[in-house]
Amino acid sequence: MNIKLLNKLSSSFILGAVSLSSILANENYSNEHFQKAIESYQNRLFQDSYILLQQYTKENKLSSDTTFILARSAYEIGKFSEALNLYKSMLKENPNNNRVKLELAQTYFQLKQYDEAKALYEEVLKEPGLPQNVRKNIEFTLNSLDKKSQKNFIKTTLGFGYGFDSNVDNNSSDNLVYWGNIPLSIEDKKSDHVAEYILALNHTYKLKDDLTVDNRFVGYIQKYNNEYDNDLSLTVFGTGLSYYTQKSKLSLAFDYNYVWLDNSTYLNNYILTPSFDYQIDANLMYKTKLKLIKKDFKQTQYEFRDSTYYELQNSLAFLTQDFGINTFSFTFGTDNKDKGSHYNVDYDFVSLRYENMYPLTKSTILTNGIELYKDIYKENEEFLYGNKRKNDKVIYDLGVIQSINKNLSLGATFRYINNDSNQNIYEYDKYVVKSNIYYSF
Template sequence: MKIKSNKKIVFKALFLPALIFANQNYSNEHFSKAIDSYNNRAFQDSYLAFKEYLKNNKLDSNFTFILARSAYEIGKFEEAETLYKELLKQTPDNSRVKLELAQTYFQQKRYKEAEALYQDVLKDSTLPLNVRKNIELTLDSLDKKSQRNLLKTTLSIGYGYDSNTDNNSNDDVVNWGNIPLSIPDKKSDHVAEYILALNHTFKIKENLTMDNKFVGYMQKFNNDHNNDLSLAVFGTGLSYYTTKSKSSLAFDYNYVWLDNSTYLFNYILTPSFDYQIDKNLIYKTKIKLIKKDFKQTDYEFRDSMYYELSNSFVLLTEKFGMNSLSFVFGTDNKDKGKAWNVDYNFASLRYENMYPITQSTILTSGIELYKDRYKVNEEVLYNNKKRDDKLIFDLGVLQSLNKNLSLGATIRYINNDSNQNIYEYDKYVVRTNLYYSF
């Protein structure tokens, strides 16, 4: 994956060159196109136009800098490096060029050379405060890259309210043939949750890591203890990195307790691939294979194999934050025989947005359309195949209190429309969480 930094902020704060459009070279067709393309951030066009211009002309230092930036932006890092070095020969104390060259080293994973230049630039007493801060953040990330073992721990405690803890139907009565059956009223309750997440990364090589994790989760209701849930996740995997991609293979084991009794084991295999199409657009694809092993006799009929394929695009924008669009589809198949409420196909379309309101406040939102189609006829009550159409809305805010501590609040609304009215329901869940990471 292409490594991101605060380069854009640095450039805007310190380096915007004063282009003199009345320059005599501007009458040249290639030169004119190069400058116009650069100003419109069409760096590929700018680079090619400058190359045509250089066949019969020479560039001064200002425009050599622009050619170097164009080469950098389209991934021609070696050429950008050569151009920046030429500029430094002319002006050895130019912090602007030093930072660009440092960033070029950074993209080539030549971290020691990048670090030396960053440290050199910090000696410049005229450096703006925000630029200095961004360089220090980059140096901090370089320091982490030099470590072979990285451990991150997150603790969270939350409290909330569930308006329909059992997902009970909106209807009071359903018909079993000609016999009416009463549906229990919706039950609401307050709920507390506790989370411990440990993530460990061991760097085998510069582009190969082993990723290990442990997650402990507990959900406790005030009164409805039948829905108390505990979960332990153990995972390990390998990740391989290139300049623009990340390939991973992970294995997870989940142990689930329901109402303090062993409920379910999940064995999960997840190959995934991320690719950076350009600096603002990332494509992600993932396959998930789950072997579900229910441990309680009443639920053993639910043992199944679950298959899921997801494809996502993540778009980073200045005005609208980070936008994710995901399409997921798959199937859940009972291991032995068939059961009307186990075997099904499903598909989901989800949009998510993370928008920075301020430097320390993030607004999150999402909407999901989910459909499942069961494969086996339910003979007794409805004499049809179950179908669900679910609509999910999410809205939340995350406030960073300091480097390690954050406060979050979320609300989720779910409306499940089913052709079997016992499964039709709606609900909302509100939660507030405190997160501590170190």
């Protein structure tokens, strides 16, 4: 439920009905506590207005309007049960007061008493003279409440993309590598067009209001026009638990990936991902995620690559009025061969990434990002270089997505990668451009 929407609903119909001038005319304005309480409420200092009005009520009886201010102050500082009792007493005195009904419905929502909230919203909606903007807000709120009472949520996305890869095998720009004094040729770069097909199924089952089971299936196919050896197919089966509080989300997910390369079984991945998201304030969110992957290669010539991968990522995302959503991520980890060690398997890595999402229009989003990535392999490569491989990679992404309607969207992406390595066979640069169409239901 969008809390901002609820507040907007209240301010458009409720707060406008509270006339501070009428309060001041009917209360003992000479009382110091009362004066300060009203001033605090006007300045949205709800903690102060609540405390002062509580002191004032020890010797004075509140009018209905002042009771409303006390109830609203209690609500704003999270004392929902107290606000509920105050609104109920007001409604008992005046059963036709729609402003109190809406505030009471909003308070019921905060206490997760959704049936009571829904009944009050529907009651107010029957009023013939209800302002149109308030009517629309209530209808939207009721729709959200209906969804909140659902147990199952299913979303399906179909996608198709077509693009161009300038360096399919990530081959070096150099022509030769030397084995001692003997020159060995490096395979030339190959470019090709590539198509991709996507099917994603997401299912969420709500065990409780704050606890869900999240299941997913992803099918992905990548096919090149000419470089068939790089054709790839992937299936993902995943499940997990998510626990929600007012400001945070704690999740534990397990995924099983099955990968085919060139129509042959290539790799199985077993992935465990605990994560934690925390909403620091309305514009700032912190995320941390630990990923553990057990890699199980299925082809005999690749079995030496079996390994266990660990990754820890910390992200800070903040929303700005002028520059959209900005996310900074710091990631580090390691990949370790299961048995023994190998110069081409064991490595440590670190990454720093910045991403931006900027709304060009209400239906068009521009995305861009840059990542600085570094890895250091743990074992010497003795045959050609006699040292440990080190890679410094720069990745730049640019994209745009256009929403056509609630189901259909179009996208285009550009990615450039430049990898600088102390072993020239691994030095390369490339770019990939793609256009995509997505249909969700």
